[in-house]
Amino acid sequence: MADGTGGAGAPGCGGGEPEVSDSLRTFGEVVKAFRKRARLTQEQFAPRVRYSVPTVASIEQGRRFPTHEFVERAEEVLDAFGALRGAARHLSRQPGLASWFRQWARLEETAVSLHTYECRLIPGLLQTEAYARTLFVNQLPPLGDEQVEAQWVARAERQRLLRERPNTAFSFILEEQLFRRRTGGAEVTRGLIDHVLELAELRNVEMQVMPQVRERHAGLDGPIQLMETPENRWLAYCEGQESGQFIHERKIVSTLQMRYARMRSQALSLEESLNLLQRM
Known part of the structure; x- marks a missing residue:
């Protein structure tokens, strides 16, 4: 995803080259x-x-x-x-955000709730600078220094949402292997876990870990992002390596909600998730 949540340009892993604005x-x-x-x-x-x-x-x-x-x-x-x-x-957040992610990023600013399941990378809203820069410098094709800087600035701007919107409910379900992969090395991972534990202390943030061993898993079709708008309408977003799909069709959104709800019951509880991260 380019910079919605993870890699170079959007939510999870893919790349989106920054554009001049x-x-x-x-x-x-x-x-x-x-x-x-x-x-x-x-x-x-x-x-x-x-x-x-x-x-x-x-x-x-x-x-x-x-x-x-x-x-x-x-x-x-x-x-x-x-x-x-x-x-x-009125700034268009083009630098650091993939074109296919910008509409979702704008809606994030006013969302009532945001739910994210990720199995590829730690979501952008939760990344540390060291973790994010590790993703950027390993992007292919390679990014220039100014592009890397633009990517990080855009990501850091989005992360303000967690603290500046205390009435927005954030829910995250993260695969255990995302932490055990040690992206960037042991020190980067330790810093990342400390950061995630700190964010989990916020009253509007819920963090759950999906254990590595799980016989039944409702999220095998890939990452999910769900959003509730101020009008209490639900939207969804899914992303591939070089594209993103903004979903407003109620039937599909309902299906993704059903899967996310099931994963909440399949993942470790909030307390168990935090205990696991602390042990790591």
């Missing part, structure tokens, strides 16, 4: 205009927003997606009358 260039020009209005050079502005000069330059040139923290700090430092926040809301 006109909205990023426009946002960069707005930042530059307010910076010059404040009579600040990039060298003076960078430490005030706690970012490096090259990072500020990349954002102003439209080559880097601004983080939420950058937007907020720049808004305050430059006294931008809310213009930067407004402009940031």
Whole structure:
């Protein structure tokens, strides 16, 4: 998936090459205009927003997606009358997100609940930077440094959802082998497990592990993502290596809901799942 959840571009494993975005260039020009209005050079502005000069330059040139923290700090430092926040809301998150995943990513921002089953990679919402960068640098065809950076920035932006939407219920069912594979090595895996355990402490996050030995498994057809919209409508998303399928047909969504519900009963309980991760 390209950057929905896992690999280079979407939710789980496949690749999506970052694309240049006109909205990023426009946002960069707005930042530059307010910076010059404040009579600040990039060298003076960078430490005030706690970012490096090259990072500020990349954002102003439209080559880097601004983080939420950058937007907020720049808004305050430059006294931008809310213009930067407004402009940031209209940014197309093209860099780091595969084209087939963007619609789902936009809907995530307002979802009432999100359910994810993954058997290939740790979902993007749960990844550490070290784990994610391991995926990016092993992507084929290879990505350039700027592309890798864009991938990570897009992923880190999505991860804000877990903490900034406390009323959204997040449910994850993860195969045990995803942790035992040791992607990136033992240290990366230890950091990943610590991170997942920390996120599992959030009241709006439920984490279950599907054990390696399971005679009956309702998820053998592959990963599942389910979403409940503010209108209480359910949608689904499934992804292959170079494509994604947005599903709104009620019959198919109902089938996927049925499978996910069965997997919840087949996976380890919440307490058992956390105990297993702690033992790892």
